[in-house]
Amino acid sequence: MKIFNAKQIYEADKFTIKKQQISSDELMERVAIQIFNWLHLRLQGAPVKIHLFCGIGNNGGDGVAVARHLQEHGYHIHVHIVNYSDKRSDDFLLNLNRLKDRKIWPNFINSDSEFPEISNEDIVIDAIFGIGLNRNPDAWVVKLIQNINASNAFVLGVDIPSGLFTDRAVEIKEGVVRASYVLSFQTPKLVFFLPETGIYSNQWEILDIGIDPEYLMNTAVDYDLIGKHEVLPLYIPREKFSHKGTYGHALIVGGSYGKIGSVQLASKACLLTGSGLVTAYLPKCGYIPMQTALPEVMIITDEDEKNISTINFEISPNVIGIGIGLSTVKNTQKAFEEFLKKNTLPLVIDADGINILSENKSFLKLLPAQTILTPHPKELERLIGSWKDDFDKLKKAKAFSKKYDCVLVLKGAHTITLYNNKGYINTTGNPGMATAGSGDVLTGIITGLIAQGYSTETAAVFGVYLHGKAGDIAVENYGYQALIASTISDAIGDAFIDLFKAPNPVPEQEEPIEE
Numbered sequence: 001m002k003i004f005n006a007k008q009i010y011e012a013d014k015f016t017i018k019k020q021q022i023s024s025d026e027l028m029e030r031v032a033i034q035i036f037n038w039l040h041l042r043l044q045g046a047p048v049k050i051h052l053f054c055g056i057g058n059n060g061g062d063g064v065a066v067a068r069h070l071q072e073h074g075y076h077i078h079v080h081i082v083n084y085s086d087k088r089s090d091d092f093l094l095n096l097n098r099l100k101d102r103k104i105w106p107n108f109i110n111s112d113s114e115f116p117e118i119s120n121e122d123i124v125i126d127a128i129f130g131i132g133l134n135r136n137p138d139a140w141v142v143k144l145i146q147n148i149n150a151s152n153a154f155v156l157g158v159d160i161p162s163g164l165f166t167d168r169a170v171e172i173k174e175g176v177v178r179a180s181y182v183l184s185f186q187t188p189k190l191v192f193f194l195p196e197t198g199i200y201s202n203q204w205e206i207l208d209i210g211i212d213p214e215y216l217m218n219t220a221v222d223y224d225l226i227g228k229h230e231v232l233p234l235y236i237p238r239e240k241f242s243h244k245g246t247y248g249h250a251l252i253v254g255g256s257y258g259k260i261g262s263v264q265l266a267s268k269a270c271l272l273t274g275s276g277l278v279t280a281y282l283p284k285c286g287y288i289p290m291q292t293a294l295p296e297v298m299i300i301t302d303e304d305e306k307n308i309s310t311i312n313f314e315i316s317p318n319v320i321g322i323g324i325g326l327s328t329v330k331n332t333q334k335a336f337e338e339f340l341k342k343n344t345l346p347l348v349i350d351a352d353g354i355n356i357l358s359e360n361k362s363f364l365k366l367l368p369a370q371t372i373l374t375p376h377p378k379e380l381e382r383l384i385g386s387w388k389d390d391f392d393k394l395k396k397a398k399a400f401s402k403k404y405d406c407v408l409v410l411k412g413a414h415t416i417t418l419y420n421n422k423g424y425i426n427t428t429g430n431p432g433m434a435t436a437g438s439g440d441v442l443t444g445i446i447t448g449l450i451a452q453g454y455s456t457e458t459a460a461v462f463g464v465y466l467h468g469k470a471g472d473i474a475v476e477n478y479g480y481q482a483l484i485a486s487t488i489s490d491a492i493g494d495a496f497i498d499l500f501k502a503p504n505p506v507p508e509q510e511e512p513i514e515e
């Protein structure tokens with residue numbers, strides 16, 4: 001799914017209004033009906049108090065229009081107009097007058113007003129600011145937002161939590177509504193997926209407001225959201241007349257005394273992802289544990305007992321995953337440099353492999369084109385330097401990826417893969433996956449996909465998806481706390497099978513209102 005920026009969303013609205021020959025008010029009405037139906041389906045007429053906080057722009061217009069529908073269906077509503085400016089939008093005014101026609105007199109909140117009391121059993125609809133926020137809210141609006149947040153009521157955000165900018169970082173953190181749930185229109189916003197701003201939307205959902213498909217199809221975006229729909233076309237089916245040679249030979253290089261398990265995890269994940277053959281390159285001390293744990297994996301040992309000191313082999317793999325459990329001792333750093341100087345195979349580099357690159361920036365120019373680097377936030381910082389905020393991080397990471405022609409996989413709650421100025425935001429995975437060795441499994445998966453002929457960019461995007469999906473499947477049986485890397489790995493097969501499962505049917509809505 002494409003993620004549009006604010007400018008593109010406004011263009012999409014305009015394009016739709018023109019092409020479908022509707023008015024902007026009709027588009028707003030679509031929004032309002034969708035939000036109303038969402039609420040009505042869940043509340044079924046419950047006598048709960050609903051506070052609607054509406055700004056004076058079109059986001060406020062959405063809120064005021066929802067208030068009308070709620071009132072028509074007998075809900076107990078309190079409409080508050082957050083009067084932060086006198087530049088009221090036409091559609092806001094139109095909907096305000098419709099409310100007044102129905103004898104609903106909103107409570108106008110100005111800089112010197114007392115704030116309404118909100119109980120934790122009430123529902124708040126947050127329609128103060130939408131994607132039009134272009135400067136920090138005034139101090140009194142920040143206070144009002146703090147008041148809403150302090151209420152602990154269920155907060156339904158309209159389009160985007162008020163106080164969040166659509167395309168840049170937040171400056172006044174306490175001036176952002178913490179939404180329990182956000183109903184966003186047509187396209188999710190990038191801020192939902194970044195750690196600093198994602199915290200304001202506990203959950204979100206996209207409502208289809210009928211934006212013109214031609215615009216959606218033809219508009220190039222900076223970020224794509226990656227779900228099953230996006231990865232299915234990437235899948236390469238297995239051929240009947242194939243043999244293990246058809247599916248490549250992956251070499252996993254890593255390990256040091258006490259960290260042989262990382263190579264076991266990566267090698268096993270690589271096999272389970274479908275690599276025809278997997279060889280592990282380890283220090284000598286890894287030979288017996290590895291051979292015992294994974295009989296399917298072939299082993300080459302280094303001359304050194306505890307660390308990798310040279311990387312020489314006579315096999316012909318078609319991809320190398322390197323860096324896990326490697327350590328950064330001088331000998332290993334030297335071996336890594338020598339290896340990079342002669343290597344021409346595609347590489348997936350993780351953990352200490354990334355740390356060695358960070359300590360020796362001159363090695364970066366030795367990387368083959370489209371090398372995949374999979375840093376967690378600390379490794380990324382060592383690699384590209386610190387950043388001001390999440391947007392700055394993305395900018396710097398994109399510049400780095402361009403400079404060194406590498407695919408950067410920024411690991412996190414929503415892992416973002418960057419290549420060629422484009423970002424792919426993953427939607428699978430869960431907090432249980434923040435566990436030792438989870439990254440080793442990811443390295444194994446991505447390496448295993450490249451072994452089978454997936455391009456590096458595709459392998460990164462698809463691999464991140466599969467890894468998260470395996471974690472989501474495994475967590476069903478284990479829970480967040482007991483989920484460990486081996487369990488994630490064991491669910492890789494189920495993650496593949498899940499690609500071809502039919503989606504669950506959508507439950508029928510009762511009594512939705514029609515446009």
Ligand SMILES: NC(=O)C1=CN([C@@H]2O[C@H](COP(=O)(O)OP(=O)(O)OC[C@H]3O[C@@H](n4cnc5c(N)ncnc54)[C@H](O)[C@@H]3O)[C@@H](O)[C@H]2O)[C@@H](O)CC1
Pocket residue numbers: 010013024027028031055056057058059060062084085087089128129130131132133134135136137138158159160185
């Ligand atoms: N046709 C459309 O444009 C549609 C818009 N929709 C809604 O409209 C929203 C966008 O509406 P608007 O563009 O009117 O913008 P908002 O309602 O988000 O903000 C209102 C206006 O306040 C001003 N403003 C920005 N920051 C401010 C600040 N800190 N203090 C005081 N004033 C400030 C700006 O001029 C801005 O346009 C969307 O998020 C969505 O909810 C939907 O109704 C769908 C259709």
Ligand SMILES: [K+]
Pocket residue numbers: 059126127128129130157158159160161162
């Ligand atoms: K809002």
